[in-house]
Amino acid sequence: xxxxxxxxxxxxxxxxxxxxxxxxxxxxxxxxxxxxxxxxxxxxxxxxxxxxxxxxxxxxxxxxx
Numbered sequence: 275x276x277x278x279x280x281x282x283x284x285x286x287x288x289x290x291x292x293x294x295x296x297x298x299x300x301x302x303x304x305x306x307x308x309x310x311x312x313x314x315x316x317x318x319x320x321x322x323x324x325x326x327x328x329x330x331x332x333x334x335x336x337x338x339x
Contacts, residue, residue: 278333279331280331280332280333281331282294282307282329282331284307284308284309284312285306285307285312286306286308286309286312286316287309287311287312289309291331292330292331293309293310293328293329293331294307294309294328294329295307295308295310295325295327295328295329296325296326296327296328296329297313297317297323297324297325298322298323298326299317299320299322299323299324300322307329
């Protein structure tokens with residue numbers, strides 16, 4: 275099975291990462307994608323933290339018929 279490889283940068287530190295976490299970390303803000311380092315910092319003791327899923331650079335390609 276083939277995988278598509280995509281690229282996306284952390285919203286805060288701008289580093290490219292193979293795995294990013296979709297979160298909200300301030301009241302009334304939009305969802306952002308952050309790397310594991312930033313995610314760990316933002317989620318620790320943050321009453322406004324909300325986890326919204328994980329984005330991965332390698333994604334299974336859709337089967338083409």
